[in-house]
Amino acid sequence: MKPYDLIIRGGTVATASQTFKADVAIRGEAIAAVGRGLGPARREIDATGRVVVPGGVDSHTHIEQLTAAGIMNADSFETATRAAVQGGTTSVISFAAQHVGMSLAKVVDDYAALAGRGAVIDHAFHLLLADPTPDVLAREVPQLVRAGHTSLKVFMTYDRLRLDDEKLLDVLQAAKDNGALVMAHCENHGMIRWMADRLVAQGQTAPKFHAAAHMRASEPEAINRFITLARHVGQKVMIFHVSTAEGAAIVRQARGEGADVEAETCPQYLFLTGKDLDRPGNEGARYVFSPPPRERSDQEALWRALALGDLQTVSSDHAPFAFDQTGKLRNSLNPTFKQIPSGLPGLATRLPLLFDAVVSKKRFGLPEFVRWSASEPARIYGLTTKGVIAPGYDADIAIWDPKRRVTLADGPIHGLAGYTPFAGRTVTGWPETVLSRGRVILEGGEVTAQAGSGQMLLRKAG
Ligand code: MN
Ligand code: MN
Numbered sequence: 379m380k381p382y383d384l385i386i387r388g389g390t391v392a393t394a395s396q397t398f399k400a401d402v403a404i405r406g407e408a409i410a411a412v413g414r415g416l417g418p419a420r421r422e423i424d425a426t427g428r429v430v431v432p433g434g435v436d437s438h439t440h441i442e443q444l445t446a447a448g449i450m451n452a453d454s455f456e457t458a459t460r461a462a463v464q465g466g467t468t469s470v471i472s473f474a475a476q477h478v479g480m481s482l483a484k485v486v487d488d489y490a491a492l493a494g495r496g497a498v499i500d501h502a503f504h505l506l507l508a509d510p511t512p513d514v515l516a517r518e519v520p521q522l523v524r525a526g527h528t529s530l531k532v533f534m535t536y537d538r539l540r541l542d543d544e545k546l547l548d549v550l551q552a553a554k555d556n557g558a559l560v561m562a563h564c565e566n567h568g569m570i571r572w573m574a575d576r577l578v579a580q581g582q583t584a585p586k587f588h589a590a591a592h593m594r595a596s597e598p599e600a601i602n603r604f605i606t607l608a609r610h611v612g613q614k615v616m617i618f619h620v621s622t623a624e625g626a627a628i629v630r631q632a633r634g635e636g637a638d639v640e641a642e643t644c645p646q647y648l649f650l651t652g653k654d655l656d657r658p659g660n661e662g663a664r665y666v667f668s669p670p671p672r673e674r675s676d677q678e679a680l681w682r683a684l685a686l687g688d689l690q691t692v693s694s695d696h697a698p699f700a701f702d703q704t705g706k707l708r709n710s711l712n713p714t715f716k717q718i719p720s721g722l723p724g725l726a727t728r729l730p731l732l733f734d735a736v737v738s739k740k741r742f743g744l745p746e747f748v749r750w751s752a753s754e755p756a757r758i759y760g761l762t763t764k765g766v767i768a769p770g771y772d773a774d775i776a777i778w779d780p781k782r783r784v785t786l787a788d789g790p791i792h793g794l795a796g797y798t799p800f801a802g803r804t805v806t807g808w809p810e811t812v813l814s815r816g817r818v819i820l821e822g823g824e825v826t827a828q829a830g831s832g833q834m835l836l837r838k839a840g
Pocket of ligand 1: 563
């Protein structure tokens with residue numbers, strides 16, 4: 379038999395349901411065989427004592443994206459995807475972000491061109507609808523969904539992005555008509571604006587008041603309303619970045635009633651709390667993201683919701699701003715919570731944090747790690763060749779050293795933001811070799827893939 383191109387030999391292979399000792403053989407860009415004693419191959423990687431998992435799929439990232447306030451986030455497609463690879467991720471979905479008045483098709487072309495030049499791994503786009511005009515919904519959305527961009531993102535808060543209930547129903551109906559998924563940022567805009575205005579009027583403007591402004595009740599209210607609208611239309615939805623126990627409970631109840639709802643959380647809600655916003659000086663600005671970090675009891679509720687299957691994925695919501703005058707401190711060296719761009723870098727740390735908690739600290743096991751980091755996001759978003767180690771799937775594979783201890787620190791592996799809100803934490807388990815479509819793209823801590831070598835992933839509606 380013709381030799382394989384590559385064999386990853388002797389590792390512990392994990393899928394979403396089991397772990398077993400096996401070799402993984404690759405031919406071209408795809409996995410050709412999984413089993414014992416495979417061979418021969420032109421190249422072998424010794425994976426003895428290593429864990430072999432599907433490369434991560436990070437299904438919620440903001441890359442090279444202009445905010446509605448006109449601020450560009452810190453990363454390019456090249457720097458963001460290099461950070462992803464450092465953390466064991468091999469596919470990202472970011473946003474083609476429409477702003478008011480823009481053609482959605484033009485927006486997709488522009489982001490696709492940027493990603494085509496820069497991305498070192500495979501990537502797909504969610505269509506972010508800030509201005510779902512009749513023309514956008516009747517003409518552009520059907521064309522773009524047919525072309526393979528099958529997920530639509532809506533906001534219930536933020537000036538210039540948020541949609542009212544009528545517009546949300548319009549988008550949900552258009553998604554239903556075209557076989558797309560709708561994801562939502564669920565927070566009650568009026569509650570947040572009212573509270574923020576009061577806090578500012580009272581001079582309570584330190585970063586920690588970001589959490590008070592985004593009061594926790596704003597989340598379950600908006601999740602419940604969005605699910606109610608979706609059920610009225612009969613449309614499948616995904617709730618982004620659930621942060622509270624009450625939000626997870628709404629999702630659980632709706633799923634229990636048979637609603638077609640899925641949901642995610644993010645490492646920042648599993649590992650940070652509102653106390654991080656209250657760090658000395660302006661340090662709290664590093665932790666300003668929305669929804670804000672909550673309480674320890676919420677962390678436990680979110681882990682339970684993952685275990686119960688109410689939440690299916692853990693994404694990064696990577697939205698980086700450097701901790702300097704180009705980013706977090708652009709308006710002031712001692713900014714009020716209203717002046718701080720919202721978001722954090724997370725592409726490089728998502729999987730090491732998750733591996734440490736889920737696998738090394740034995741909260742769950744390798745199948746759960748694979749499920750939440752790769753196979754479920756691939757399934758939910760229609761990335762049919764990703765997230766699974768089995769013959770025929772793309773050879774997107776991360777080989778982890780499960781014993782390696784790393785203390786997270788600021789630095790370039792996080793992308794151009796250059797810092798991590800998880801600095802100082804020591805994790806056990808680190809990705810040492812990463813493959814994308816059979817190419818080794820991370821070796822010895824170095825990302826070897828060329829800018830633009832990733833491919834755009836198109837998906838099937840339905
Ligand atoms: Mn959001
Ligand atoms: Mn986001």
